[in-house]
Amino acid sequence: MAMSNYTIKNVSSAEQLNKLITQFVAHEGWMPALDDHTLYYNTDPTGFFVGELDGEPISLISIVKYGDSFAFMGLYIVLEKYRRQGYGLALWTKALESCPFSYNIALDGVLSMTPLYRKWGFVDTFMSSKAQLNIATASTKLESFVPLYNVFVQPANQVDFNKLTVYDTDVFGAPHHLFLRGLVDGPNTITLVASNQNGGITGFVAARKTIIVEEGWKITPLYADNGQVARALLKAILKKMISNDPRRTVSMLLLASDTNPDTMTLSQEVDAVLLSDMCRMYTKGPLDFAKEKVYSYASAELG
Incomplete structure (x- = not known):
């Protein structure tokens, strides 16, 4: 050595x-x-x-x-x-x-590595899952979905960034504005925001093109106040992805499978295939974030 x-x-x-x-x-x-x-x-x-x-x-x-x-x-x-x-x-x-x-x-650790991370003081908290879906199939599955109430979806760059930062920080649990700014401004990223009739933000989603054309996009994150908003946002961004680059047919989500059970229900509704599991681990206990609003994490690498 x-x-x-x-x-x-x-x-x-x-x-x-x-x-x-x-x-x-x-x-x-x-x-x-x-x-x-x-x-x-x-x-x-x-x-x-x-x-x-x-x-x-x-x-x-x-x-x-x-x-x-x-x-x-x-x-x-x-x-x-x-x-x-x-x-x-x-x-x-x-x-x-x-x-x-x-x-x-x-950190998000693959299960084979969690024993090593425990030795360094990291403690298991909850599981998440990587999932893959076919964009065209998922879009078809959601075609008939109509929210029970009005969900207004628009491009994120048309929303007050300060308001979006407040929402994102609440869901993420820590100051996250630099990462968020990079998503909204990313040239190879689609970002959408959901709002209620009073203009309050109720969800956010980003789809990022991957370096491998055949593997398409990553949908990270997908935040939503509830299942109605999550499905409205996913339906809208799938359509954007298809119109933006029809060659790209497969997507990846990082599902919050332990902390928001509806993520698994939604993944089944769109015929997503679960690929692997990861364990979120902390050195000083779980971060206080809006777990019930997380359908897909922002990044396996940055949280």
Whole structure:
């Protein structure tokens, strides 16, 4: 193990992060979106670390801070040939040390990794599920859905961003405006907002194009005050996705399966296929967020 030739550095730019995401995340079979590098980096430019062996990147991790008390870890990858040699542990330790001890740190861990995370003080809280759906099929399934009351859906950039920030922060549980701004402004992202007859925001959804054309889009997040709003938003954004780029036929959701049972009901209604489960873990107990409004999380990498 040539640890003397192994250095850990902050990722220096969104462009560098893009190269690393393409190299690491796509290689692992994940589904990064076209604008993830800009969206992620601008949320917290200090929160990304790369491990280099003899100048070549072999590992990657993020620990993105929201406000002055919460952080989220993700993008933890070591290239396969360099695993179980201490490189990942060194990177993991560096990332944790970069975050003040007072912060509550969270992550979404695949089930095979949760025993390791427990050793570092992370505690299981609830499960979520990755799901895949066919856009055309799901759109057809929702075609007959009509909300029981008026749900006004419009592009997010036509809504007062301050009002949207208040709603998003309440649902997410921490200051989230930089991530939200990146979603609303993203050139390869569709964002919609649902409102009631009084103009109050009742839901938000984003669909982001992935770097792999055949795998299409990620619907992350999908927030809604109730099932009527969730279905209205999903129906509307599926139509937008089809008209925006009909080549893209498959989507991914990060379902809040434990904390909002209606997510599973909705996934069944649109014939979504569950792919894998993840466990949300925290170092200082569950974050106080509007769990019942979360149908799809914002990001497996950033929370």
